[in-house]
Amino acid sequence: KQEVTQIPAALSVPEGENLVLNCSFTDSAIYNLQWFRQDPGKGLTSLLLIQSSQREQTSGRLNASLDKSSGRSTLYIAASQPGDSATYLCAVRPGQDGATNKLIFGTGTLLAVQP
Amino acid sequence: DGGITQSPKYLFRKEGQNVTLSCEQNLNHDAMYWYRQDPGQGLRLIYYSQIVNDFQKGDIAEGYSVSREKKESFPLTVTSAQKNPTAFYLCASSPRTGATNEKLFFGSGTQLSVL
Numbered sequence: 001k002q003e004v005t006q007i008p009a010a011l012s013v014p015e016g017e018n019l020v021l022n023c024s025f026t027d028s029a030i031y032n033l034q035w036f037r038q039d040p041g042k043g044l045t046s047l048l049l050i051q052s053s054q055r056e057q058t059s060g061r062l063n064a065s066l067d068k069s070s071g072r073s074t075l076y077i078a079a080s081q082p083g084d085s086a087t088y089l090c091a092v093r094p095g096q097d098g099a100t101n102k103l104i105f106g107t108g109t110l111l112a113v114q115p
Numbered sequence: 116d117g118g119i120t121q122s123p124k125y126l127f128r129k130e131g132q133n134v135t136l137s138c139e140q141n142l143n144h145d146a147m148y149w150y151r152q153d154p155g156q157g158l159r160l161i162y163y164s165q166i167v168n169d170f171q172k173g174d175i176a177e178g179y180s181v182s183r184e185k186k187e188s189f190p191l192t193v194t195s196a197q198k199n200p201t202a203f204y205l206c207a208s209s210p211r212t213g214a215t216n217e218k219l220f221f222g223s224g225t226q227l228s229v230l
Binding site for chain 2: 009041042044089101106
């Protein structure tokens with residue numbers, strides 16, 4: 001059964017620092033891996049999607065990498081800002097059930113960027 | 116504005132009562148999903164629907180029911196059989212193109228609490 005783990009559970013950094021969030025998954029048979037942002041009491045916003053054939057995706061100050069064979073992904077945030085404070089969730093789309101877009105989520109990393 | 120609308124934002128349930136959470140989308144998406152989020156945990160799939168008049172159980176369907184009579188709407192009923200219903204409920208949709216880079220779009224959520 002696919003399991004997704006995120007480390008650390010919480011992270012506090014000063015403004016301007018570069019940081020890395022980690023995500024690991026137990027089954028390498030995936031269609032894609034996605035990173036989401038969630039603000040308190042809100043829904044999820046998609047940040048980056050990496051297909052299984054890709055190694056990384058970039059959007060602005062965000063860079064996500066995927067190492068499928070080792071079951072790991074990282075989300076790199078450059079020059080962090082207080083507005084980046086949120087919970088970051090990673091999710092995988094299992095390869096065995098490719099007909100649907102069901103995702104399996106990690107528990108998230110709560111990020112606080114101090115001004 | 117295209118998007119997913121969940122209502123109400125907050126809902127309270129009395130003992131033995133059934134309550135229904137609304138989810139409406141105007142994105143013309145075929146597939147819709149219901150997830151449950153508990154504090155400090157990832158999202159877990161309750162039910163999903165790939166097409167009108169069809170739906171499937173997810174990982175935690177017990178105590179819940181759904182209907183999909185219209186493409187735009189996918190209401191979730193939390194029945195009295197669900198003994199621990201307090202959670203944040205998120206509705207999502209996707210276009211069901213079959214593409215491996217297909218994204219999931221989320222509503223803003225409903226917080227359900229037990230009185």
